[in-house]
Amino acid sequence: xxxxxxxxxxxxxxxxxxxxDSVGIQDIVDRSGVTKPTLYHYFNSKEGLIEExxxxxxxxxxxxxxxxxxxxxDLPLTINKTVKTFFNFAKNNREYYRILLYLQYLPVDNRxxxxxxxxxxxxxxxxxxxxEKMATHHGNLKGKNKNLTVSFMGVINSYIxxxxxxxxKLNEDLAFTVSHQFMHGIYA
Amino acid sequence: xxxxxxxxxxxxxxxxxxxxDSVGIQDIVDRSGVTKPTLYHYFNSKEGLIEExxxxxxxxxxxxxxxxxxxxxDLPLTINKTVKTFFNFAKNNREYYRILLYLQYLPVDNRxxxxxxxxxxxxxxxxxxxxEKMATHHGNLKGKNKNLTVSFMGVINSYIxxxxxxxxKLNEDLAFTVSHQFMHGIYA
DNA sequence: TTTTTTGTATACCTAAAGGTATAATAGTTG
DNA sequence: CAACTATTATACCTTTAGGTATACAAAAAA
Numbered sequence: 001x002x003x004x005x006x007x008x009x010x011x012x013x014x015x016x017x018x019x020x021d022s023v024g025i026q027d028i029v030d031r032s033g034v035t036k037p038t039l040y041h042y043f044n045s046k047e048g049l050i051e052e053x054x055x056x057x058x059x060x061x062x063x064x065x066x067x068x069x070x071x072x073x074d075l076p077l078t079i080n081k082t083v084k085t086f087f088n089f090a091k092n093n094r095e096y097y098r099i100l101l102y103l104q105y106l107p108v109d110n111r112x113x114x115x116x117x118x119x120x121x122x123x124x125x126x127x128x129x130x131x132e133k134m135a136t137h138h139g140n141l142k143g144k145n146k147n148l149t150v151s152f153m154g155v156i157n158s159y160i161x162x163x164x165x166x167x168x169k170l171n172e173d174l175a176f177t178v179s180h181q182f183m184h185g186i187y188a
Numbered sequence: 189x190x191x192x193x194x195x196x197x198x199x200x201x202x203x204x205x206x207x208x209d210s211v212g213i214q215d216i217v218d219r220s221g222v223t224k225p226t227l228y229h230y231f232n233s234k235e236g237l238i239e240e241x242x243x244x245x246x247x248x249x250x251x252x253x254x255x256x257x258x259x260x261x262d263l264p265l266t267i268n269k270t271v272k273t274f275f276n277f278a279k280n281n282r283e284y285y286r287i288l289l290y291l292q293y294l295p296v297d298n299r300x301x302x303x304x305x306x307x308x309x310x311x312x313x314x315x316x317x318x319x320e321k322m323a324t325h326h327g328n329l330k331g332k333n334k335n336l337t338v339s340f341m342g343v344i345n346s347y348i349x350x351x352x353x354x355x356x357k358l359n360e361d362l363a364f365t366v367s368h369q370f371m372h373g374i375y376a
Numbered sequence: 377t378t379t380t381t382t383g384t385a386t387a388c389c390t391a392a393a394g395g396t397a398t399a400a401t402a403g404t405t406g
Numbered sequence: 407c408a409a410c411t412a413t414t415a416t417a418c419c420t421t422t423a424g425g426t427a428t429a430c431a432a433a434a435a436a
Contacts, residue, residue, distance in 0.1 A: 003383080003384085015295075016295060017295050017296060017297040017298075018295055018297050018298050018299075019209070019294060019295050019298045021207070021209035021210065022209065022298055022299060024422075024423060024424080025423080025424060025425080026422080026423080026424090034384080034385095035384070035385055035386085036385090036424090036425075036426090037383085037384060037385070037386095037425095037426080038383070038384055038385085040424095040425070040426080041382080041383060041384075042383090045424080045425080046423095046424065046425090098295060099295075101293050102293050102294060102295055104293065104349075105289050105290050105292065105293040105349060106207060106290060107203075107204060107205050107206055107207050107286060107287075107290055108205060108353070109205040109206050110205075110206050110207045110210055111206075111210060138375070140375060140376075141374065144374075147365065147369075148374060150343075150346050150347055150350055151343050151346065151347075151366075151369060151374075153346055154342040154343045154344075154345060154346025154347065155338075155339050155342045155343055155346075156342075157342060157346070158338050158339065158341055158342025158343075158345070158346075159338055159339075159342070161292075161293060162338050165296070177335065178339075181335075181339060181373070182373065182374060183373045183374055183375060184372070184373040184375065185369070185370065185371045185372040185373035185376065186329065186332075186336060186339075186370060186371055187326070187328060187371060187372065188328075188373065191413085191414085212392070212393060212394080213393080213394060213395080214392080214393080214394090222414080222415095223414070223415055223416085224394090224395075224396090224415090225395095225396080225413085225414065225415070225416095226413070226414055226415085228394095228395070228396080229412080229413065229414075230413095233394080233395080234393095234394065234395090377436095378435100378436080379434100379435080379436070380433100380434080380435070380436085381432100381433080381434070381435085382431100382432085382433075382434090383430105383431085383432080383433095384429100384430085384431080384432100385428105385429085385430085385431100386427105386428090386429085386430105387426100387427090387428090387429105388425105388426080388427080388428095389424105389425080389426075389427095390423100390424095390425090390426105391422105391423080391424090391425105392421105392422085392423075392424100393420100393421080393422070393423075394419105394420090394421085394422100395418105395419080395420085395421105396417100396418080396419070396420105397416105397417090397418080397419090398415105398416090398417090398418095399414100399415090399416085400413105400414080400415080400416100401412100401413080401414075401415095402411100402412080402413075402414090403410100403411085403412075403413090404409100404410080404411075404412090405408100405409085405410075405411090406407100406408085406409075406410090
């Protein structure tokens, strides 16, 4: 692993557990076994480092999401696949997903909120499209895409936030339960 | 309004829009028209200020929540009242609730995460008790309280997070929609 | 083989953070 | 009125933050 990769890994670890503001460049270079100029050589600034960090695993998430959210007639299957995609991605990229969660609820004027907004929006857009397509077959969903997207992300992220330290819980069973409850409510 | 109150108001405003780490004591005292020793006289430290800030409106929330979450036989009514309680509280205490949201998704090792954990847990506990009581009348909810609490908070906070800048949207209609969907799923 | 680029370390800079020593003022209590 | 307590301002402290000027070694290009 070269120095650049080492820095990215360390930054991911530290930022994920403490947040961007609580981790200094010095902390990162110390833990990576390099010095500041090395970091600045590769990333130019703290912001540059964070941007590259966010970018690094994001396309992976979007790619998977596009596959599972690609509705073509079977609503329960699509919902379940999408829940599983989120759970699996979060399980396999715990540190990264923790950052994504943290960014999603950052105050609006926060410096880092802007850096990440496009990423969050893209995820929402993908789900919104999914629900819109679903509405063509299920009339009762018509016009509700936004609400559905918000509910869906809310439930998913709430579970992930809770179980991120115990990722074994984010399994197929829970994914099924969550999908089922989302579709049929708490009585069923 | 005395200086202490002025400081609290300013801190609430600034922290709510930027997060704790992005706002310095200097920013707060400048905007309050006082000087540092005044702030330190009343609050001892940044942490002390934040603790008092969190405390200031928290009991209000818990009080209301205890009333609406007090299940006594009518599940849909209780759910709906509780959703409305959250929406109304968030609407009437936007800055405060924004901080609560932000704290809920902070990385675990973050300095401020600890300060706020008990508050978040108390809210979860109240809802958990509500769902447990409900399960005595609705057998199919039995043993699901934790999942129900997580889903419930997830959906509620996701909506609030989205509409906090446009709080007119957090109205009774949306509360009804959210309650209904929570109970009966997206098909209904 | 010379030259240039890439990568890295030492040592430093400036700004801003949280916090305080000291002293003055105002109000309260004896 | 005297003593004391609560409240405030000036000016300062220390630490840490992000970032950089300079110099040097290795590798790639000429």
